[in-house]
Amino acid sequence: MANDEVASRAAVSPRTRPGRRADAARHVDKDRLTLDWYQDKIVQVVVFLGGISAIVFIIGIFLFITREGFSFVVEKLEITEFFTSIRWQPTSEHRPTYNILAMIAGTASVTGLAMVVAIPFSLGAAIYISEFARGKTREALKVLVELLAAIPSVVWGFIGLSLMNPLIIELFDVPVGLNVLNAGIILGLMAAPIMTSIAEDALKAVPDGYREAAEAMGATRWQVVVKVVLPAARNGLLAAVLLGVGRGFGETMAVLMATGHSINIPDSIFDSVRALTATIAAELGETAVGSDHYQALFTIGIFLFVVTFTINLLADLVVRGVRKG
Amino acid sequence: MVGAAQPRVAMEANPAKLEVRGLSVFYGKTAALREVNLRIRENEIFGIIGPSNAGKTSFLKAINRMDDFTAGMKVEGQVLFDGKDVRQWRNVYALRRRIGVVFPLPVGLPLSIYENVAFAPKLSGIKRKSELDGIVEWCLARAALWDEVKDRLHSLGSLLSGGQQQRLTIARALSQDPEVLMLDEFSIAVDPVTTMRIEDVLKELRREMTIILVTNLVQQARRLADRTAFFLDGSCVEVGETKDLFSGNARSTRTADFISGRFG
Numbered sequence: 344m345a346n347d348e349v350a351s352r353a354a355v356s357p358r359t360r361p362g363r364r365a366d367a368a369r370h371v372d373k374d375r376l377t378l379d380w381y382q383d384k385i386v387q388v389v390v391f392l393g394g395i396s397a398i399v400f401i402i403g404i405f406l407f408i409t410r411e412g413f414s415f416v417v418e419k420l421e422i423t424e425f426f427t428s429i430r431w432q433p434t435s436e437h438r439p440t441y442n443i444l445a446m447i448a449g450t451a452s453v454t455g456l457a458m459v460v461a462i463p464f465s466l467g468a469a470i471y472i473s474e475f476a477r478g479k480t481r482e483a484l485k486v487l488v489e490l491l492a493a494i495p496s497v498v499w500g501f502i503g504l505s506l507m508n509p510l511i512i513e514l515f516d517v518p519v520g521l522n523v524l525n526a527g528i529i530l531g532l533m534a535a536p537i538m539t540s541i542a543e544d545a546l547k548a549v550p551d552g553y554r555e556a557a558e559a560m561g562a563t564r565w566q567v568v569v570k571v572v573l574p575a576a577r578n579g580l581l582a583a584v585l586l587g588v589g590r591g592f593g594e595t596m597a598v599l600m601a602t603g604h605s606i607n608i609p610d611s612i613f614d615s616v617r618a619l620t621a622t623i624a625a626e627l628g629e630t631a632v633g634s635d636h637y638q639a640l641f642t643i644g645i646f647l648f649v650v651t652f653t654i655n656l657l658a659d660l661v662v663r664g665v666r667k668g
Numbered sequence: 669m670v671g672a673a674q675p676r677v678a679m680e681a682n683p684a685k686l687e688v689r690g691l692s693v694f695y696g697k698t699a700a701l702r703e704v705n706l707r708i709r710e711n712e713i714f715g716i717i718g719p720s721n722a723g724k725t726s727f728l729k730a731i732n733r734m735d736d737f738t739a740g741m742k743v744e745g746q747v748l749f750d751g752k753d754v755r756q757w758r759n760v761y762a763l764r765r766r767i768g769v770v771f772p773l774p775v776g777l778p779l780s781i782y783e784n785v786a787f788a789p790k791l792s793g794i795k796r797k798s799e800l801d802g803i804v805e806w807c808l809a810r811a812a813l814w815d816e817v818k819d820r821l822h823s824l825g826s827l828l829s830g831g832q833q834q835r836l837t838i839a840r841a842l843s844q845d846p847e848v849l850m851l852d853e854f855s856i857a858v859d860p861v862t863t864m865r866i867e868d869v870l871k872e873l874r875r876e877m878t879i880i881l882v883t884n885l886v887q888q889a890r891r892l893a894d895r896t897a898f899f900l901d902g903s904c905v906e907v908g909e910t911k912d913l914f915s916g917n918a919r920s921t922r923t924a925d926f927i928s929g930r931f932g
Contacts, residue, residue: 360803360806360843361799361803362789362799362802362803362845363845373750373762374752374757374758375762376758377759377761379761379791380759380761380762383761
């Protein structure tokens, strides 16, 4: 029956495709460089230039900050002391010192606490959005998360300064509310939306077939999430966390406003600290170009560049791991 | 018109559309295909059968130079398309436009049904709506899909069922008006009734193009192919007239065993 149908249709329709090309004959040279071939080559060159320019800019920025800090690093800097002494006294009259241990401790403690806050929030939100929420709830949540990610960091700093500060003083009965706790929470809330977004992408990339296969064996939703989806998305989730760390490390304004900005190695989360980035932001405007102080700030810049570059590279390698297996 | 029907009897005299000489394919250091020599004639259906990992798909990939985007794939030997080595082609896109491919699992482009089929004609510069309409209808009708989709040509191609999507990819392959049509186990995702309809279409199409049919269904090769090659472990064990192979005249016992279902 089916055969008759095809046969009858074949009889009415023309045998060759309409608008068939005229050069199908074998003696015609078909290997011509057509207009779209040239177009393709030109676009390849343009795209190549675009790609190269990103690399050129990165190298350019690196060269610039290195050049500004270079003579200081080579001639005056005691590398060991730079990383192991807490003394940062750039304005001292008789012996200015430039050592960053306290700032490293400040940045690390704030970033660490921020991750403690952000990881459960962001992973929880990502799992809820991707695995449990349905329909409108899901769409609304996704928009909200994007919206949260767009809040400027100075607004977060303002919240830390005027809302969290009195709240912490009141709740924990401490003299100062601008401390590791305050900055950590603020930074955690700032990093969470971006981490949620990336983590949700990672979860969404897990094929539905995996979920169906596990559900067909009687696994509950939660068992599917824990035993199938999370392991499959492991690398993407790790990349989300690493990018969050990178964000925390590089964040400046909110941290400057919420940490208390005092040089100090923290004993508890109620101590005020100072971050590497905040130091540059606060002091660079007041230094003479080319002075030791100026160059010391650029040296911090080099250090930050190397650290964030490493974190991003790590995240990239982790994501590559996803694609391979 | 060019490429008009050839009488079936004259087929033996048809010139070679593709000539494969000493073709080997490597993935890293492992050889997927070793020293294959074949001649595929114009306007024949050339069947390739064999168990999995026999190198059938690698063979197809080497013909239209898909190795360009398969990392680690290396091709040695020659594939002559109308007498010219495909590796000598400067414009590889022009080459691929003359060779249609249907993959085992349907890959619908994220476009409407209409745009899926009009994609290749538009690439080749056809702009007039009436002409495109004609091509789309012709191709969909040829792929036995027109009646099912004519009322929703502008809905997404990826919303069709698996079997319909496979027929859509066949329509798409036809839309580029290929001189060679390569089908790689097209019936995996298609039901038997539709498979039979597509097979009838292929018999028709033989008059206009050369068809290479890689299939895991031995009986499909028997029904369709003029000549059949048996691939095993990366080598071409035997090539012969299909009716000879299936009437117990296979030269190799491996071929006879595979055809009769003793292994594979």
